[in-house]
Amino acid sequence: MKKLPIGISSLEKLRRENCYYVDKTHFVEKLVNKGNQFFLSRPRRFGKSLFVDTLKQAFLGNKQLFEGLYLENNWDWSVKYPVIHIDFGGGLVKDAQDLKEWIISQLLEHVMLYNLSIESSKNLRILFRSIILKLYQEYKNPVVVLVDEYDKPILDNIEDTEKAIEIREVLKDFYSVLKASDQYLKFVFLTGVSRFSKVSIFSGLNQLNDITLDTEFATICGYTQSELETVFKDRLEGVNLEKLKYWYNGYNWLGEKVYNPFDVLLFFDKKDFRPYWFETGTPTFLVKLFYKYKYYLPSLENLEADEGILSNLDVDNVKVENILFQTGYLTIKDTYELGDEIYYLLSYPNFEVRTSFNKAFLNYIERYGLSYRPESKIYRSIQENNLDKLKETLYSFFASIPNDWYRRNDLDSYEGFYASVVYALFTGSGLNTKAEDTTNIGKIDLTVFYQDRAYIIEFKVVEKESEGKALNQIKEKKYYEKYIGICKEIYLVGIEFSKEKRNIVYFEYEKVESV
Template identity: 75%
Template sequence: MKKLPIGISSLEKLIGENCYYVDKTYFVEKLVNSGSQFFLSRPRRFGKSLLVDTIKQAFLGNRELFKGLYLENNWDWKKKYPVIHIDFGGRNVKDVVLLKKWIMEQLKEHFNFYDVKLEEEEDYGFLFRKLILKLYQEYKNPVVVLVDEYDKPILDNIDDTEKAIEIREVLKDFYSVLKASDQYLKLVFLTGVSRFSKVSIFSGLNQLQDITLSPAFATICGYTQSELETVFVDRLEGVDLEKLRYWYNGYSWLGDKVYNPFDVLLFLNEKIFRPYWFETGTPTFLVKLLKQKKYYLPQVEELEVGEELLSNLDIDYIYPENLLFQAGYLTIKETNQILGRWYYKLTYPNFEVKTSFNNAFLTHLTPPPLKDATELQIIKAIDKNDLEKLKDTLYSFFASIPNDWYRKNDLDSYEGFYASVVYALFTGSGLNTRSEDTTNLEKIDLTVLYQDRAYIIEFKVVEKDSEGKALSQIKEKRYYEKYTDSCREINLIGIEFSREKRNVVYFDYETLKR
């Protein structure tokens, strides 16, 4: 039986016997035919390093690694090019001193590898420039420069603005060498998670082509449904493909939707549905930022943003929407063009990300010991269709949060706190939720779908005592009409929270049946 390549970082290891490989090598030819300087942003563990290594091996002329792949018979193997491969993904950088040292170490490794004489110790910028010139002169061919995880040193320090800016300036200086060396370069390809603005980090690289949202390169990383079912056909026997799609598919960069390769490989190895990708890195900084901004969590599910917000990230101006998209917690659902400007609707890519992210958010927003037990009680209440139990569960949950915890976390002025917590409880438990659910009149705060039942929930925050308006609004706006044809039973639930009492002060419901 074939084995799956888990944790592969080298193309040479991947193309061996008993391994699977989704052939993306035609993108290498497409890159070369499309320009000379490229930038690609994709979330972590999406195959960026493997892509960089594939490009590297092609330009080095290692044809034997491409046997049976597209590039084997669609590449000029007679030409070989010197390749400079800089990888910032292998260690955490805590200051500019360590960053400069790491850059110098990687450059010196290239001098040794190509047996190029290093005459004296120099500044990393001069050394980079000299390496490019020496390779160009000795190999009589232009140089290929590949930079993997170009932004990781900045992201390692994103919660320390001053230090992140210092590191950014070092990287900006380092990358500026590429502009000055343009005539000696065959190809420049940079990858990373974040799309920092060209002004802030790539000033001077005027020809740098950002292919992050290029439809032609939308599936350059990740597995399409067709690739999954073709390449892994012998491992998919007995697998519920619809459930697999629901859990892991859904990432979109203006082309076919794709799976995260890390999820697919681990699932096919274990045959257990788990949040494999999410478990490899908790979005602590992002969750803290949402909390700091007092973000209304339900709106994350249906965000509408402009192209400027989606395209550029700057340390001086960090927006949650930008980070959510670039880090892979949101993806593009729809596009729209108005007066020549593009607008994007974002949503969670799949079940894994939606549930896991809400669990992470809830862990940071409420005392952790309460979360798991409350989610279990919510699931039981919905499963049994016991709305009284649901009411008691929510009341007990908020009653268990100590008053000093509210003061410590400055939640008194957080207008969306209660709705965000309830939304995260329902969503993090794995229930099928729809926030800001659009009807022909207005938006439902939260819809929960379970079996053949719908739960239409409206939230209100009052100063002290119940005003009894939440349920009335559902009926007046006739929110339930959206589900009268598709659901056998519709439960209308109005919930009101008191700022003063910090708990549920109103929970009323009505049931409609066909």
């Protein structure tokens, strides 16, 4: 077996150490034939850095690295280009001054690498421009500029709006050189997680062709099902392919769905289903936003968004939906048109993200003194079909939340909070759930599936005491009819929360016959 390229983003190292490689080099030729300045957004650990290095090696003319790959016989190896490669992937930018020093340091490395005679400058824009001109003059060929993780300095400071704006302005000034130097450039390629709006950092980069949602490049990063089964064929013996797909596949950028490469490689190494990608970066900032704006968590199952929300992020006007999509916690499930506008239906890409994100939502409560985590008890209650035990578990959980938590987060009037937490508990426990489950006469708040059973759950928030409206609504609207004949057993569960008592005051259930 070949070596798994875990953490390797260098094409030279990957080929030298005889690692598995999913050949994406046909995208190099396709990009060059399509234009000369591009931008690509993909989530972290999705193979962006490896693709950037692949571009670099192709333009440098290192043909030996492409033996047996598509580009070997589909590239003009007689021409070599000077390459400026800036990488913001490593390290943590503290402030604008730190960023300036880091950029200048990387630019000076190119001065040394190419042995250029350039006067040192503390002005990064002047230095960048001088290096481009000097390389163009000395190599008699236009210059290639590759920038990896262009937005990481901003994202590192996204919670401090003032500092993030200062950093944005430094990057804006730096990237403005690209537009002014167009006549000296052969090819420009920027990658990142987020696409900041044209009125901010992209105002000086409006010449870039954004291929993030370009169908032609939907699989430029990530592994397709075919690539997985072909390249890693010798690693698949004994692997449950359906379970692998359920856990890690599902990312979609208007083309074929792909796997997260990081997950796949770690799974083959450990042979154990775990949230490998999610564990490398818990979205604490996003969870804070959820509580701050009283976001209704179940809506993430089917979130509608327009193209503007998906493609533009403003530092001083952060939208939860925007960050969720661009960072990979949501992906495109479907598209539809309304008039001349295109709209997108977003949802979790797979089981890993769905379960882990909801656990992260619960973890945030735990930071304020909550020691009772009931996910395993909830799972066992459903597994054993013991709804009395489920009632006790949910009641104990809400009773354990400190009063100080509500005071700090102003959640007394947030009716969706209770439904969001219950949804997170069921989904975070690993159960198969469906939020806002549509029927012909309304929406079920939450449906939970286990084997051949379905649990139809309705939430209500009442002022003080139990009213019994939740269960009555399920019965009156006959939500359960959707699953008659599909599930052998159907249970109707009504749950009501008291704003005053901050806990469950009504929990009743009934079983209906499924003929």
